[in-house]
Amino acid sequence: MITRNNFKLDLQDEGEILLIDKPIDWTSFDVVRKIKSIFNIKKAGHAGSIDPKATGLLIVCTGKKTKELRNFMELDKEYIGKFQLGITTPSYDTETEIVEKRDTSNIEETKVKELAKSFIGKRKQFPPIYSAIKYKGKPLYKYARKGRKIEVEPRDIRINEFEITNFDNPYVDFRISCSKGTYIRALVNEFGNILGCGATLLSLRRVRIGNYFVDDAISINELMESKQTE
Incomplete structure (x- = not known):
């Protein structure tokens, strides 16, 4: 799982779970598209959208980990x-x-x-x-x-x-x-x-x-900046 405290730029072939802090005025699909672009991957999805005017925790799964999306969707x-x-x-x-x-x-x-x-x-x-x-x-x-x-x-x-x-x-x-x-x-x-x-x-x-918190999430800007400094 990719979080603020456990961050790596190379996603595993079998997929990853990312805790993202969604910015205001972005749709949840905007976040998914950006992650696809940053990591040059084709398969990704989110586990429950947030309104564009809202911010906060968005769980994104890539690759084979997208099979776990439904489990996250069921959480409070x-x-x-x-x-x-x-x-x-x-x-x-x-x-x-x-x-x-x-x-x-x-x-x-x-x-x-x-x-x-x-x-x-x-x-x-x-x-x-x-x-x-x-x-x-x-x-x-x-x-x-x-x-x-x-x-x-x-x-x-x-x-x-x-x-x-x-x-x-x-x-x-x-x-x-x-x-x-x-x-x-x-x-x-x-x-x-x-x-x-x-x-x-x-x-x-x-x-x-569920038991996942926004304090552990990483922002889109942090992802982009880290990718640029590789």
Whole structure:
């Protein structure tokens, strides 16, 4: 496994597992393509995407190790982030423009923390219309950008922990541990709807997948710089 503390430039013929710290405004497939280019390899894949506006741990497998991708996909995830109460966007994050603003002066910290606790457990979640989930062979975000809203079935998810780490109205810092397939920005949108003021995700970082941590991950820039100095 290639990590910050166990780094080598020559990938093994049988494949490798890389812990990557995905930068903001990169898609998960951008990372995979860059790794293919850096190491001049043909076969690579990731074990669960992160939204372009999010950063953090992305597990990438190459060669024969791609057979292990599904095992990593099943693992629980942990995130830290910040959202803002009182604003809403179509994508539930900052990728699209604000479409509505509401007053949040009556929202108290105790109410926010109590609501977060109520999210813990198994629940149904509707994926965002701005997502890579496919409908008739096309990702939903392509329909959304053309103004078409496609109805999709809710998914079963599980929230293990939902901690409010700081509240400075209208800004909320949080930490969430959850099952695979959980859209944090959809969770934030639902949170805001229940409060009656709306909410939008401002920042998100994936810090853990199973027992693998972003602190052990290597950045794309570090990979590129090391390759250039070979």
